[in-house]
Amino acid sequence: MGTDRSILAVGSVALDNVRTPFGRVSEALGGSATYFGAAARFFAPVRLVAVVGRDFPERHLGLLRRLGVDTSAVQRASGRTFRWKGYYGYDLNNARTLKTELNVFSAFDPQLPETHRTAGTVFLANIDPDLQLKVLRQVRSPRLVACDTMNFWIENKKPSLLKLLSKVDILLCNDSEVRELSGEYNLIRAARWALSKGPKVVVIKKGEHGVACFTRQMVFCVPAFLLEQVYDPTGAGDTFAGGFIGTLAKGGRVDAASLRRAVIYGSVLASYNVESFSLNRVAGLKYADIQLRFKALRAMTRF
Amino acid sequence: MGTDRSILAVGSVALDNVRTPFGRVSEALGGSATYFGAAARFFAPVRLVAVVGRDFPERHLGLLRRLGVDTSAVQRASGRTFRWKGYYGYDLNNARTLKTELNVFSAFDPQLPETHRTAGTVFLANIDPDLQLKVLRQVRSPRLVACDTMNFWIENKKPSLLKLLSKVDILLCNDSEVRELSGEYNLIRAARWALSKGPKVVVIKKGEHGVACFTRQMVFCVPAFLLEQVYDPTGAGDTFAGGFIGTLAKGGRVDAASLRRAVIYGSVLASYNVESFSLNRVAGLKYADIQLRFKALRAMTRF
Numbered sequence: 001m002g003t004d005r006s007i008l009a010v011g012s013v014a015l016d017n018v019r020t021p022f023g024r025v026s027e028a029l030g031g032s033a034t035y036f037g038a039a040a041r042f043f044a045p046v047r048l049v050a051v052v053g054r055d056f057p058e059r060h061l062g063l064l065r066r067l068g069v070d071t072s073a074v075q076r077a078s079g080r081t082f083r084w085k086g087y088y089g090y091d092l093n094n095a096r097t098l099k100t101e102l103n104v105f106s107a108f109d110p111q112l113p114e115t116h117r118t119a120g121t122v123f124l125a126n127i128d129p130d131l132q133l134k135v136l137r138q139v140r141s142p143r144l145v146a147c148d149t150m151n152f153w154i155e156n157k158k159p160s161l162l163k164l165l166s167k168v169d170i171l172l173c174n175d176s177e178v179r180e181l182s183g184e185y186n187l188i189r190a191a192r193w194a195l196s197k198g199p200k201v202v203v204i205k206k207g208e209h210g211v212a213c214f215t216r217q218m219v220f221c222v223p224a225f226l227l228e229q230v231y232d233p234t235g236a237g238d239t240f241a242g243g244f245i246g247t248l249a250k251g252g253r254v255d256a257a258s259l260r261r262a263v264i265y266g267s268v269l270a271s272y273n274v275e276s277f278s279l280n281r282v283a284g285l286k287y288a289d290i291q292l293r294f295k296a297l298r299a300m301t302r303f
Numbered sequence: 304m305g306t307d308r309s310i311l312a313v314g315s316v317a318l319d320n321v322r323t324p325f326g327r328v329s330e331a332l333g334g335s336a337t338y339f340g341a342a343a344r345f346f347a348p349v350r351l352v353a354v355v356g357r358d359f360p361e362r363h364l365g366l367l368r369r370l371g372v373d374t375s376a377v378q379r380a381s382g383r384t385f386r387w388k389g390y391y392g393y394d395l396n397n398a399r400t401l402k403t404e405l406n407v408f409s410a411f412d413p414q415l416p417e418t419h420r421t422a423g424t425v426f427l428a429n430i431d432p433d434l435q436l437k438v439l440r441q442v443r444s445p446r447l448v449a450c451d452t453m454n455f456w457i458e459n460k461k462p463s464l465l466k467l468l469s470k471v472d473i474l475l476c477n478d479s480e481v482r483e484l485s486g487e488y489n490l491i492r493a494a495r496w497a498l499s500k501g502p503k504v505v506v507i508k509k510g511e512h513g514v515a516c517f518t519r520q521m522v523f524c525v526p527a528f529l530l531e532q533v534y535d536p537t538g539a540g541d542t543f544a545g546g547f548i549g550t551l552a553k554g555g556r557v558d559a560a561s562l563r564r565a566v567i568y569g570s571v572l573a574s575y576n577v578e579s580f581s582l583n584r585v586a587g588l589k590y591a592d593i594q595l596r597f598k599a600l601r602a603m604t605r606f
Contacts, residue, residue, distance in 0.1 A: 090488045185393045188531040209512040210526055221526040221603055223513055228491040260606035300524055301604060303563040 003120035003143055006070075007249050009036050010049040010110055010135045011125025011238070012082050013074055015056070017098075018277065019087040022231045028278040029060040030084060032125035032148070035235035037069040038282045039242025039269040040123070042290060043250040046242075047116050049073045049135060053081040053104045067283060073116055077104040092233045092274075093207040112138040121249040124168070125238060126150045129160040136167060144254065146170035146245050148237070154181050166198040169254070172241050175206045187212060188219070201259060203244065205237050213263050218256050222263055225271035225297050232277045236270045239282060243269035243290075268293045306423035306446055309373075310552050312339050313352040313413055313438045314428025314541070315385050316377055318359070320401075321580065322390040325534045331581040332363040333387060335428035335451070338538035340372040341585045342545025342572040343426070345593060346553040349545075350419050352376045352438060356384035356407045370586060376419055380407040395536045395577075396510040415441040424552040427471070428541060429453045432463035439470060447557065449473035449548050451540070457484045469501040472557070475544050478509045490515060491522070504562060506547065508540050516566050521559045525566055528574035528600050535580045539573045542585060546572030546593075571596045 016030030037046045047070040052061075054076065061071050080103040086095050110131065117140050124132035124147040132147055145168045153161050154177065161181075165171060171178075171194055179185055182193035187204060191214035194202045202214045208230075210223040244266030251258050268290055275281045319333030340349045350373040355364075357379065364374050383406040389398050413434065420443050427435035427450040435450055442448075448471045456464050457480060464484075468474060474481075474497055482488055485496035490507060494517035497505045505517045511533075513526040547569030554561050571593055578584045 186531060186533070188529055206512070209509070212526075212529065219529055219603055220606070221529060222606070223515075223524040223526050226491055226515065226522055226524060228489060230489070257606075264606050298606070300522055303523070303525070303560075303567050303601070 002118070003141055004118045005249070006045040006047055006119045007040055007121040007123060007245060008047050008049065008112070008116055008119035008139060009033050009040065009123040009125060010132070011036060011127055012105060013048065013050040013052050013056070014082040014084055016234060016278065017083070017085040018232055018234050020092065020232050021088070021090055022229070023277065025277040029063065030235060030278060031082065032127075032235075032238040034064065034279070035238035035273065036123060036125055036242040036245075037064060038067055038279050039239045039273070040246035040249070041068045042269075042285075042287055043243070043246030043265070044121070046070060047073060047119065049110050049112060049116065051075045051077050051104050051108045053077060053079045056081045063279065063283060073113055077107070079104040086234070088233060092230050093209075095233070110135050110138075120144065121245060122146070123241060123245050124148070124164070125241070126153075129153050129157050129164045132164050133160065133167070136164075144169050144248060146172060146241070148172045148241060149177060149181075151177055151180055162197060165194070168199055170201040170203065170245075171199040172203040172205065172237075172244070174237065175204050178202070178204050188214075201254065203263070205240060207233065207236070211240070211263050211267060213259055215256070215259070218259070220256075220260050220263060222267055222297070222301060225267060225293060226300065227271060227275065230274045233274050234277070236274050239273040240266040240270040243267070264294055264297060265290065268297060305421070306444055307421050308552070309348040309350055309422045310343055310424040310426060310548060311350050311352065311415070311419055311422035311442060312336050312343065312426040312428060313435070314339060314430060315408060316351065316353040316355050316359070317385040317387055319537060319581065320386070320388040321535055321537050323395065323535050324391070324393055325532070326580065328580040332366065333538060333581060334385065335538075335541040337367065337582070338541035338576065339426060339428055339545040339548075340367060341370055341582050342542045342576070343549035343552070344371045345572075345588075345590055346546070346549030346568070347424070349373065350376060350422065352413050352415060352419065354378045354380050354407050354411045356380060356382045359384040366582065366586060376416055380410070382407040389537070391536060395533050396512075398536070413438050413441075423447065424548060425449070426544060426548050427451070427467070428544070429456075432456050432460050432467045435467050436463065436470070439467075447472055447551060449475060449544070451475045451544060452480060452484075454480055454483055465500060468497070471502050473504040473506065474502040475506040475508065475540075475547070477540065478507050481505070481507050491517075504557065506566070508543060510536065510539070514543070514566050514570060516562055518559070518562070521562070523559075523563050523566060525570055525600070525604060528570060528596060529603065530574060530578065533577045536577050537580070539577050542576040543569040543573040545569070567597055567600060568593065571600060
């Protein structure tokens with residue numbers, strides 16, 4: 001029994017309350033798995049693993065399904081849905097969290113259906129590394145495993161996180177996270193530290209300053225696509241991951257050229273995401289839009 | 304009587320006292336004209352216009368001359384040399400100024416010798432915009448004029464700065480400076496505002512986050528060359544300007560392809576500059592080193 005083309009993604013499906021200088025949304029569809037799935041679906045079949053509460057609007061799951069995302073393993077538990085409340089100032093690179101309510105997520109015990117255990121690619125979005133490990137153990141023989149993390153787990157679950165790193169092919173995280181994780185301020189040194197813990201690829205997301213991708217043999221950097229108006233950066237990192245992992249899952253290779261293209265597709269998807277709140281922009285995208293901006297980003301950076 | 308191939312650069316020649324997490328220097332050769340000249344000399348003849356005090360070590364002028372920089376219009380005035388004292392934390396992107404002593408610079412009244420009035424290219428480094436205008440008026444018919452500025456002049460000499468902008472082809476400044484100047488946080492809008500004031504090209508320097516170059520028809524972005532060790536960012540912006548303006552002066556064209564190459568040469572020179580204090584790294588560079596890193600930056604960014 002082999003692996004299949006699909007991407008299994010575990011993470012949050014959430015209700016977000018977000019304010020930026022350009023507007024606000026209440027109880028909007030959000031969460032790391034949501035953003036990841038809405039982007040990755042352009043490249044490969046996506047199956048989400050997550051939990052929502054009784055209060056979660058069925059129309060949100062309906063939207064994900066209409067986008068082609070498999071939500072059959074999104075459990076509905078009694079209690080309230082995971083909620084994030086935050087805001088951004090004009091410096092849109094830094095989210096200020098006002099409140100995080102774990103709610104049904106605090107008792108999340110992911111059990112993969114048999115159909116989900118043959119996924120060829122696994123994306124472990126930013127959740128408790130023990131949960132990430134638990135999900136990973138249930139997938140039979142994935143070809144490619146990637147994870148994200150955040151400062152909270154670095155500070156509170158470092159042993160589990162290090163165990164996870166020894167089992168993944170790709171680590172994605174922010175510049176501040178890899179600095180904290182490694183204890184190195186310099187990004188090359190920080191990436192080298194992370195590469196020594198297991199991953200063959202380390203992708204450092206720098207928000208409006210772009211992305212740097214490291215392997216033992218390669219460094220690849222790209223600026224973010226410059227936009228005249230950024231409305232809401234929420235979910236940009238997970239949207240990037242969706243484009244990045246989606247591209248790798250579709251191509252089936254993780255060589256230098258594939259990684260570079262994957263970083264660009266991730267950047268393109270993220271650039272669309274920040275042009276509106278929630279999935280408002282990415283849900284309506286066509287593949288031709290993605291190709292158009294891929295070319296525009298090349299024109300913006302080529303010399 | 305036409306113009307010649309040389310670049311006339313007016314700015315500071317200074318003594319710097321700098322501390323970074325990786326070391327410190329006292330009374331080191333610094334100043335915007337110094338850094339500019341040490342970089343631009345790889346591409347075209349450079350003539351500096353500046354003033355130093357009686358205390359300025361002759362060996363510093365000797366170094367500039369050995370690098371091929373014309374210092375015949377660096378006046379020696381009675382009094383102390385311009386001094387800057389500052390430090391950087393691990394976030395090397397932000398200089399903290401401890402003390403600025405204008406000294407002989409406060410009475411600087413630049414008078415160009417006849418030999419300097421035929422320069423084809425003029426670089427007006429960050430000084431009082433009234434002085435920048437005064438120098439510019441003395442150059443007969445330059446083909447290319449560029450200026451830099453800083454927050455102090457934006458806040459205290461805005462009318463003069465706007466007059467200057469109407470007379471230059473290229474504005475170079477930091478992201479925070481163009482934001483303050485334009486009142487626009489978004490860089491595309493800020494650049495568009497600046498382009499409406501006269502310059503045909505606006506170059507926004509973002510330190511470790513690279514450079515964005517705007518014309519009415521083009522946006523070009525490049526990340527900074529990633530380095531494993533940055534010792535001292537002092538002078539990086541002026542060193543960038545030296546590589547950038549030098550390349551344009553050498554090529555004699557300001558089309559899109561030339562601007563892109565110029566941004567890359569500027570980035571390459573700046574990346575070498577930050578690898579040591581003062582001119583320690585750039586003074587010893589060979590042109591082959593520049594070509595090597597040009598190729599390395601292409602390899603780091605191409606997809």
